[in-house]
Amino acid sequence: MSRRVAILISGGGSNMAALIASMTGDHPARPCLVLSNVPDAGGLRRAAEAGVPVATVDHRAHRGDRPAFEAALHRELVAAGAEIVCLAGFMRVLTPGFVGLWEGRMLNIHPSLLPKYPGLDTHARALAAGDAEHGCTVHEVTADLDAGPVLGQARLAIRGEDTPDTLAARVLPLEHRLYPAVLRRFAAGDRRPVLIEAGASLSNPPPLA
Structure with a gap:
């Protein structure tokens, strides 16, 4: 049976679109919800056009009450039957309480080669450090x-x-290649890291489900 995947976004949702497009055929997962904290996020329209249910929990309606905001997020995820949650440009920091509800089932993509440069401004920081290489990472959310x-x-x-x-x-x-590859492997119960070099094919490509 396919795993049910919810995707959280705040903007245009290019990584979300890549994830949705990948979940076809023999993929071990299917999208069940795209959820945004921004009511007019462009990604909501893209998801709806792809036939994926959408919902909004406006963080501004819960200003000063983060537990209420996260409780509303959790209710939407549970109502959709989500089994895996993918953060894809979701621009709100989640509290340990919320993360604990989904830990082991929630993924995020980050634009650096972690553990280098957690947080923001990763591209500028890599250049300022004189790094020879840069990239992106998909990790479990803790x-x-x-x-x-x-x-x-x-x-x-x-x-x-x-x-x-x-x-x-x-x-x-690279993000658009990496995140779908990791999700496919993760949804099949395989946590071996996926490695991609620019211009090269997948290293240890994810197994077919």
Whole structure:
């Protein structure tokens, strides 16, 4: 039986779209909900057009009451029958209480080669450090920010002419390859890391379910 996947977004949802597009055929999961904290997030329209149920929990309606906001998120996920939660550009920090409800079943994609550069401004930080390579990481979500077990990484060489914007644009297609590959493997019960080099095929490609 296919695992039910909910995707949390705050914006246009390009990683969400890549995840939805991947969950077809013999994939071991199917999307059951796209949930946003932003009522007019562009990704909601994209998800609806793909035939995926959508919902909104506006964080502004719960200003100053994060437990109420997260309780509303949890109710939507439970109502949708979600078994796996994928954060895909969800721009709210989740409390340990919420994470504890979904720990071991919640994934996130982060634009750096963790453990390097948790948090924000990852592309600028990689350039400022003079790094030779950069990329993205999919990890399990734990109470510590961007510190959960790594389930996959994709990397590329930094070019001398790169800026934070060009580096972000070059990493994004890697995100769109990595996250679906990790989800497929994770949904099949396999937590071996997926490794991708820019311009190369998957290392240890995920097994067919």
